[in-house]
Amino acid sequence: MSHNKRITENSSIIQYLMKLNFALYFTKPVIRHILEFIIAATQKGYSGTVTDIVNLSLANCHRTTFGKFLNQGVWNIEYAWRAIRREVIRIIFELSQTSNKPIFVIFDDTIAEKTKPSLQAKHTIQATGFHQSHLKGKQVWGHQLLTIMLSCGKVVLPYCIERYEKGGKSKIERICEMVSMLPIPKGPAYGLCDSWYINKKVIENILKEDTIS
Numbered sequence: 001m002s003h004n005k006r007i008t009e010n011s012s013i014i015q016y017l018m019k020l021n022f023a024l025y026f027t028k029p030v031i032r033h034i035l036e037f038i039i040a041a042t043q044k045g046y047s048g049t050v051t052d053i054v055n056l057s058l059a060n061c062h063r064t065t066f067g068k069f070l071n072q073g074v075w076n077i078e079y080a081w082r083a084i085r086r087e088v089i090r091i092i093f094e095l096s097q098t099s100n101k102p103i104f105v106i107f108d109d110t111i112a113e114k115t116k117p118s119l120q121a122k123h124t125i126q127a128t129g130f131h132q133s134h135l136k137g138k139q140v141w142g143h144q145l146l147t148i149m150l151s152c153g154k155v156v157l158p159y160c161i162e163r164y165e166k167g168g169k170s171k172i173e174r175i176c177e178m179v180s181m182l183p184i185p186k187g188p189a190y191g192l193c194d195s196w197y198i199n200k201k202v203i204e205n206i207l208k209e210d211t212i213s
Contacts, residue, residue, distance in 0.1 A: 013038060018086060033069050034080070037204055048112070081160070088157045089183060095152045096187050103185050106149040106156070107175060107193040109164065113142040129166060146171060148178050172201050198205040 013035060017023075022031055037058035040046055043056040050070070054063045096103050111131050130139040148160040160178050164171060179202070 011188040015124050017142050020080075020083040022083065026075055030069075030073065030075045033066070033073070035039055036066075049162070085159055085181070088159050092150045092155065092157060093186060095155060096185070099153055100187075101153050101204040102152040102187065105159075105182065105189060105191045106147075106151060107191065107192070108147050108149070109171065110145050110147065112145060113140045139186070146174055148182075175202055 014031075017031060017034070020054040022034070023071050026034070037053060038058045041056075046052050046056055050063055050066045053066050054060070054061070059066075075111075081175035092103055095101070111133055112127055113133070130143055131144045132143055133140045134136075144164040146162055146164050147158065149159075150159045160181065161177075162174070164174065169177075
């Protein structure tokens, strides 16, 4: 499925990516693919598949182009996250100062459930596995994500989202490292989390960083 419309270099989306200095870290083809991901992800019917990206974005290429980009593309997602985190901090801190409202740091984890592949499948989705779903009350197949969101008033923005992989660092270790990335707020800030985050190491790390209450 192709489209006649095209996003020009003067579009607000591209201008915003340039404001985040994406051009310093990514080539034009990479920025184009990032743009196509953004367009597809904001369309009705998007479910996270590569086919959705091709069908719902303004791309005029085959599905395998995106697959090759995801598997073999040379680009560092951490560069993008650094820019995003700076922008989220700027927006939330400014909003807190102008509105005189507290900042909420929201810790959570979620499961991006996938279809369990058959035993005959030659290629399975990388790093998938069984995870306990508290929503369904059972083990489900997919990716588990650890997240930190920053909120002030009615605005909620993602500060950090990463995939949790079994066999590596524990959730507690990773959340402590994620907390250490938070800057000291200029006003009151509070943490909101599920019960499993009520852990001595997490609380001590938060107090040590002097970031949130």
